[in-house]
Amino acid sequence: MEQDLIKRVQAITNAGKLYYDYNEEIDLARDYSFKICRQYNDLVQHQNEYHYELLAGLFAHLGKNVRIEANFLTEFGFNLSVGDNVTILQDVSLIDCTFVTIGNNVVIGPHCGIYTANHAEDPKLRANHYCYERPIVIEDDVVIGGGSVIAPGVKIGAGSIVQAGSVVVKDLPANSFCLGDPCQAIRKLRED
Known part of the structure; x- marks a missing residue:
């Protein structure tokens, strides 16, 4: 894909403002x-x-x-940065309409969804396919259990474990064991 097109699309989707999702270049x-x-x-x-x-x-x-297993999907790819020693298991959907940063030594279990997209709150705008984006950061040494969902605008701190089936809707601290819907830090894994 040509760099000029990438820059034009990023100028729309990465601005954090409402935009029309079915734009021809998008x-x-x-x-x-x-x-x-x-x-x-x-x-x-x-x-x-x-x-x-x-x-x-x-x-x-x-x-x-x-290592990225089968049935992997990313919305654009050009907003996605993946570090070293990362394993992404099967059936992971990664909607990177703005920046998604995955650190080093990260494992993402099967059937996970990582979504930067928010749909317009106004029903008329939503019906006309308007949305906005919030970036996601998954720091180093994180494990995300299978079937988990990572919502827009979330940062998962280094060294944390997100238990399978969790729904992460707010930032999680480093070195924590986290679970639930909504996902919460339950305990520290080690003292800093």
């Missing part, structure tokens, strides 16, 4: 990402081949020693 960027994800997933599922060069060309950054 659709082009989304379709391109979906095409690359389909190619990548097809190779994993049918040939057991992990062609990370496809994703590296799509992502803002793709670290070393990364």
